[in-house]
Amino acid sequence: MIGPMSNQGRPRFAFYGDDFTGSVDALLQFRRAGLSGLLLTSPDALAAATSERCGAVPDVIGLAGLARSLPTAELPDEVRPALRVLRDTGAAVVQYKACSTGDSSPTVGSLGRVLEIAREEFGELPIPVALAQPDFGRYTFFGHHFAADGDQVFRLDRQPTMRDHPITPATESDLRLQLAAQTRLPIGALPWTSYGDAGTVAATLRGDLPDGSDRGRPAAVIVDAFVDDHLDQVATAVLDGAAIDRSGQARFVLGSGGISGALGRAYRPADPLPELPTDCPPARRPMLVLSGSTSRRTREQIARSKWTVVDLFDPGVAERTATELTAGRDVIVSSTTDTDLSSAAADAVTDSDIPGALATVGERVLRSGDLAPDRMIICGGDTAGNVLRRLGVDAISILAQPWGNAVLCRATSRHQHLDGLELVLKGGQMGHPDLFTDVRSGNPQN
Template identity: 50%
Template sequence: MTFAYYADDFTGAVDSMLQFRRAGLAGVLSTGIDGLPEMRDGADSGETVPDVIGIAGIARSLPTERLEAEVGPALALLAATGARVVQYKACSTADSSAERGSLGRVCEIAIERFGPQQIPTVFAQPGFGRFTFFGHHFAAEAGEVFRLDRQPTMRSHPATPITESELALHLGAQTALPVATLSWLELEAAIGSGDDAAVTRSLSGEGSGIVVCDALNDAHLEALGRAILAGARAASPGPRFVLGSGGLSLGIGRALGGDAPELPTRAPAADGPCLVLSGSRSMQTWAQINAAVAAGWRCVDLRRPGAVAETVALHAAGHHTILQTTDPSGGSMREADIVSGMVAAGRECLRQRPETRLVLCGGDTCGAILRELGVRSLTLSAAPWGNVVLCEGVGQQGRIEVVLKGGQMGQNGLFEEVRLGEGRAPAHNMEKRTTL
C-alpha cells in the first residue's frame, strides 16, 4: 500500500476519500483506530486490498494536550500498513490554534514517530475555493474569495477564529519547528520545464521543519504530489509524513494514478424519511435548513425542552426532520450535550426506521455522533452533490445511508437534493471580488 491518512474530523475524512476516488483510487474509511486492524486483516485474508486506507478522527476538536493520545496511535497503525506516505488530513481553512487541534503539535508528534523530516503542508483546494499565494491563504464564501483572516466564517469561528492569513505565522505560533514557504513560482518553473527535481529538493531538506506550499490550481497540486512521492522513494525506511487538505489528497492521488471507476453522479431518492442532525454553527448550514423548511421539512431546536422526543415522533410519522443547534438566535449549549441529544434521537429514529437517510452537519460533531451510533466504517456510494457525498456506513445498526456535511459545504437546496437523489456541481464564481 502506498498511501494512508488520518483526518482530524469526519467530514474532512470523507472529503479526502472523495479526492482519491476522483484520482482513480478506491478506499475504505475507519471511524476509529479500532476498525483499522479489521480492514488490514481482511486484506491479508484475500479480500480486495483498498488503494487507500483512512482513519476518521476527532483531533480538530481536542485540546492540544490530548492530541498525543489521539494522533500518536493512529499514526503508528497507519505506518504499520506499509504505506510510503501518511497524510494528516486537516481542514482547508487551517482550523487550529495553539490551544485546540494544534497542527504544529501534530507535526511534532509525527517527527517523534517517523523521524526527522521536512513536512510538506498544503491547505489549497482550488475546486473548493481554497488558494495559497505567497504563503497567504484565501477561502471562498458566497462566491467571493477572502483572505483567510477576513473570511466571515473563519474570522468568527466559535472554536478556532483565524487572525492571521500568512500560514507560516499561523503555524509558527503552534510549534517551535521552523516553518518555510514554497512559492507558486517554483511550481510554475517545474511545470514549465517538466522537471520536479527542484521542488523535490525544496520539500526534502535536512533536519526537521514544516514547508508551507503555495497552490493556485490543480496543476500545482499535481506537481507537489509528484515531488512528495519522489521524496518518499528516496527517504528513510519510515513513511513520509505530509499535512494538508483534500487538495493535497487529490494531488498525490493523481500522481499515483489508479483505475477505480468513477462514482455515480446521481443517487436514488431516499427510501424513507431523511433525518438531519446539525451541530454546525455555519451560516451556510442555517441557509440550508431554512431552504428545507420552506420545502416542507420539520425543524426542531435541540435547545428546546422535549426536543429529542419531538424529533423521534415527527420522524416516525414519516416527516423529513431536522434536529439542530444551528439557529444563531438560540443560546449556547455544551458540545457533550449536543452530541448526547443527537445520538439519542438518531439511535431511536434508526431503530424505528432503518431505511432513514441520515445527514450529519458540523465537522466537530459528526465524528462523535457517528462513533456513538456504532458506525465502524464508511465507503463512498455516490457523488451527486459536488464535495458532499452519499456514503454507506456499517456498524451496530447494520448498513445505513449517511451524508456528512461540513459547515461551509453544499448549496442552499442541499437537503432537498439529498432527499430526492438529485445533484449539481458546486459553483465557485472566482471572477467576483477578492478581499485582501
C-alpha cells in the first residue's frame, strides 16, 4: 500500500501527465536529475497520500491522467481537480506533462483548453510551453516543432506517425498556430536567439515589455529548444525568484519530459539519489503483455518476440491466457492481431472498452497465486492508464532503466496480488525491436 507521507514538508515539483506512459517519462527525467519521486494514479490517491503525518515527502509527486484522449468538453472535469490538488501540495512548480509531439486538437485533448484552465488556477503569468525533448528526437526551432522517426527528423506535420495519427493528426508544425486553433488566448514565443541573455529569458517568461506595461502580455510562450542547454536556461528562469509570482503561487509550465529533466537539473538537490541501475534480474515467471497499441513499433516488437499471441476478442481469451502461462509460455494479449478473430468479434467491443477487456484478462491472471506473472508489459499510452486504474494500482515508482525511456517500475496497491508487481509501460513508438525479450531476460538494450 501507499506509505503515508508527512505534510511537514512539501514536494519541490508536482506534475500531471496527460497519459500514463508520458507520466512515467516525466518521473524518469526528474529521477535522472537525482530527485526522489512517486507517481499516483488518481487525485484521490494523491490526496490520501499527502494528508498523513508519517514518512517522507518525495521531491516530486506525479499524477498520471487520461486527458490526452479525452474530448475537449470533458477536460475541465479531469484536469481542474488534478491541478488543484497538485497546487495544494505546496510545490514551487506544477507541470502539465504533455506528449513531446504535442498530441492535441480543438476537439480532443486540447492543450489550448488546458492553458485556459491553468490561467484560472495559477494566475496570469505567461505559461512556458516547452515540448522539445532533444534526447528523444523532439526539437522546436523558431516556434516550429520537429520529431524524429527512426534515424530521420521531420517537421511535425510531415512526421509519418503524427501526420497519420488516427485521432490527432498533425497538420501544422508552427506550435503558435496549432495552439491558436485551440484557444483565443494570446500566444507568444521565445526564440533560441534570445538564449545567452538570462535577463531576456526571465523577462519574456514574466511577460515584461520594454515600456514596463502588460499591454499585449502573452498568456503562453512557445520556447525554442534543440539542445538541453536551451531547456536548462528556461528552467533556471522558471525557478529564479524574479520569474516566480511573488504571492507565493506555484509557477505553472506545460511541456514534455524535456522540461521535467531541465527543472530537476536546475534545482540541483543537495543530496541527490544515485543513478538508476541499468540492469535488472530476469523475470521469475512467464511474462504477460497487455497491448492496446496499434503502432508499427509495437507490431514489430510482438513479431520479434515470437511469444504466444492471444486475440483480445477471442471469447475464451482469459482462460487461454492463463493456460498458456501455466504451461510456461510468455503470452501477449493484443487488441490488434493478424487473425480473423478481431474483425469478427471486435464489433462487440468499442475502442473505449479495450482497456476494460485487457484489465479483465489481467485481473484473472494476476489472481492465480503462485503462478501469476511477476513482471508485465502494458502497451499503449492511453491504454496503460486505463488498465492500471481498473486493476487497482495506486502508484508506481521506478526501479531501473535498462531500456532507454522504457523503464522497469514497481506497482504499489492496496491489493496484495498487485503490490510489488513489476511493470513496463510502453507507449506505441517506445522501445527497441527486442524490448519484450529483453524485459523478460533482464538484458539491457544493446
